[in-house]
Amino acid sequence: MKIEVVKDILDANEEWAKENRRFFDGAKLISINIMASPGAGKTSLIMGTLESIGSCAAVIEGDIASTIDAEKIGTLGVPVVQINTGGACHLDAAMIKKALERLDLKGLKYLFIENVGNLICPAEFNLGEHVRVIVASVPEGDDKPFKYPGIFSTAQAVVLNKWDTLSYFDFDFERFKRGIYSVNPEVPVFRVSCKTKEGLGDWIDWLKGLTY
């Protein structure tokens, strides 16, 4: 006997994500899911951003192990929670829901969620976020959008970090943009250096223009 099902396999995660979204909206909190490969500069981007926008934000740090990133963020005096996935390659909506219970978010405007460093798995899991930001970096190469179209197709913004190292690598920015636009034609692409702070202003202006 055949049974028609037509159900999204990630339905359960979607339900949790919807609940998180309702929470964010109720708290008037703009939530930003930051995804990248390991070492692209997710933590550096969050820190550079926090230094500029001040203490109106909280951070959820996702890593397979360690509290290194949460400790770094903690030095800036903003509320931070570390999630250790214990091997899982992505954050899911249920993990975020649990982490939210441990954060005092009163009066805050932004919640940054730093996903596990990975360009494949996190793309599948809606966390309930308002926007998805992909961080890439010059040393990784200009072919990343061609190799990982799935994650780039879901982004509301792309930040290209380590722009100050451009002269050391054969990185073709036009090719990089073409790769992104082939799956996501209207997404803004910001060139920044979290080390020299070059270009961070445009990214922060974009962030400040977001409404929930």
Add this chain to the structure above:
Amino acid sequence: MHELTITENMVGLVTEEAKGRKVSTINLVIGELSGVVEESLIFCFHVISKGTLLEGASLNIKKIEGRMRCRLCSFEFGIDGDGLCPACRRPGGKLISGKELYIESIEVEDRDEDRGG
């Protein structure tokens, strides 16, 4: 290895739909851009389904190609090109398929009441 999470979810959904009947086939639809590795999903399924009503069921996977539609001239094309519309050579496509990840249907063994007897 997010295929493990995905497979667990799939097994949960199928178990619910099967309502205690043994499952013989699961028909899945997976898009090229869904980020799921078929071999990994099949491996996880064998591990997770052991000792359940899904054990031994065959997984039929229908793959869906990633396709774009040009916003300017409506031409449809694959995602393996240079990012420009092959017809009008301008950027500005919209993804129209490739992110599917769902259970289309399942086949279960008939029980007496299913046969009306």
